[in-house]
Amino acid sequence: MMKPLTSLDRTILSTFSPGFGGAVVPEWIKPWLENGLGSVTLFASNTPNFEAATKLIEELRSYNPEVLVSIDEEGGDVTRLFVREGSRYPTPALLGQCDDENLTYRSYFSMGTILRELGIDITYAPVADVVAFENNPIVGVRSFGMSTDVVSRHVAAAIKGLQNAGVGACVKHFPGHGAVLEDSHHDLPHIKMSLADYESQHVYPFKLAIESGVSAVMIGHLVAEALDAKLPASLSSKVIRDYLRGVLKFNGLVVTDALDMGAIGGPAKIHESALKALSAGADLLCFSGMGDQSTFVASSFDWIKTAVDSGLLPTNSLEESEKRIISWRSTNKYSGLATAAVDFKDLIHGFEISGSVELEPGAVNLVEIGTKPTIAAGDVSWGMHRELRAVGISCDIHASDAETLSTKKLVVAFRDAYRDAPLLATLRRLYERYPEAIFIDMGWPTREFAPKNLIRAFGSSAVIAQAVAARIRAK
Structure with a gap:
């Protein structure tokens, strides 16, 4: 006591x-x-x-x-x-x-x-x-x-x-x-x-x-x-x-x-x-x-x-x-008026986009790869599979070295390769093998990797993934 x-x-x-x-x-x-x-x-x-x-x-x-x-x-x-x-x-x-x-x-x-x-x-x-x-x-x-x-x-x-x-x-x-x-x-x-x-x-x-x-x-x-x-x-x-x-x-x-x-x-x-x-x-x-x-x-x-x-x-x-x-x-007291909630579509114009990043409904092969999270962030769920499925794009999730990646359109979601040399090398190999793949940079931008079809999303939170999925399905 x-x-x-x-x-x-x-x-x-x-x-x-x-x-x-x-x-x-x-x-x-x-x-x-x-x-x-x-x-x-x-x-x-x-x-x-x-x-x-x-x-x-x-x-x-x-x-x-x-x-x-x-x-x-x-x-x-x-x-x-x-x-x-x-x-x-x-x-x-x-x-x-x-x-x-x-x-x-x-x-x-x-x-x-x-x-x-x-x-x-x-x-x-x-x-x-x-x-x-x-x-x-x-x-x-x-x-x-x-x-x-x-x-x-x-x-x-x-x-x-x-x-x-x-x-x-x-x-x-x-x-x-x-x-x-x-x-x-x-x-x-x-x-x-x-x-x-x-x-x-x-x-x-x-x-x-x-x-x-x-x-x-x-x-x-x-x-x-x-x-x-x-x-x-x-x-x-x-x-x-x-x-x-x-x-x-x-x-x-x-x-x-x-x-x-x-x-x-x-x-x-x-x-x-x-x-x-x-x-x-x-x-x-x-x-x-x-x-x-x-x-x-x-x-x-x-x-x-x-x-x-x-x-x-x-x-x-x-x-x-x-x-x-x-x-x-x-x-410290509450003093605000109710405001409209954040719509994920409001975030799309903050993306950096190059090439062709649109997908039709159907199936894709998906690779999700990232480096070890920082201590500040810790382990938090991220990726694109749930959000792509929500807009009608079914995903078969694969490892980055899978032999079956060529069977469907390839989408690669990654983050923070700028601080992980092996990850960056893996991305470059994927791009060399699959130059038409869509790459989604979901971390701080890895500027040294700039594939043809690319969305830089500046983050990997769920609402950002929703916005990416909406952009990919945009007409």
Whole structure:
């Protein structure tokens, strides 16, 4: 049994946001909830369906009515609610291609309405990173694109949509993760741009988000050398206190990216990272949902408490964070009007199409191949077989080396070959053998592969697959 916590202990605990596995509240977290745990972050295993997610959130609040419930629901390929069937929302990348701010607003308002009805307070979205390199390994379709202007406008529309639906938006990964080639889940990226260039190209979407009233900002695990040449932004007082709070005048919640990520030392150093993040000015510590969360919470709590007792971590900073977290739920309210749902046909004009991509009703041979998903996305259902069948095209699904591929018209759906050399080689072999095949690029564009008959769809969520199927059957 946990011993009673002091008021200061509860203040420390108010900054924690762990996760856990499954759709039932585990025993280890119940005492923490009862003693003032600030937040819980939900992941795919917590939300197998809407009914289970609602019951879980109700159970969480039975132990702590004020707990802030967050989720990493970005829309598109990064989803926790629609893992089994694929998301009913498009990727930011395709929305950026469409460049219709009203469409982006409607998409995020609809998603926000679902989150609010489930009882979720805040979602870690939208991504405000501007992709600077075509082969960025981690941002890709999670971004609205490679144009600072497009990203900025659509981030603002997404924030408005979510927050008008009554759900807090949390832009990420401040101060901008798009200008790197490293994946911070594994390595610590360094950005060596001048401050003027970095601000104009990568910080600007965050600046506009702050001016738009965004609820929260997630700090990335990356070194932006123009702001702090030594420390990752997530552990840097120069970035959080001096720049984000001081220069950009942000007064909302500052959330860390997952503290178990390799860029800042991984799980073994999570307690140290938690203390450093709070010392730098973070309000909410995201522990992710992997590994032994009970140990992470206990070790981090003890480590931070020792720092507070010794005077290493001032209590006034913790108290300010606690006030922001406690007051958040009372200030974020539903304020939107009902809007039309997103029609998948609205997405078609965002595709890049070349050659002949139309099919008559009948049977085709279908190959679906992709590389290993990123940690951020995880394993989510994708492909074209269900959607093609829904429009009258029956599919025989084959491996890419099957000898029977020539028996019918061939359709090849793939994604993210730009970061997988063997996959790219397989696609080139298929194109060489079947030059009339239709290829569907359902990830961040693999520009080095440009077959004659091609749809670049900028994502693989279910609604995007529907739009591709509608285009293929277009007359």
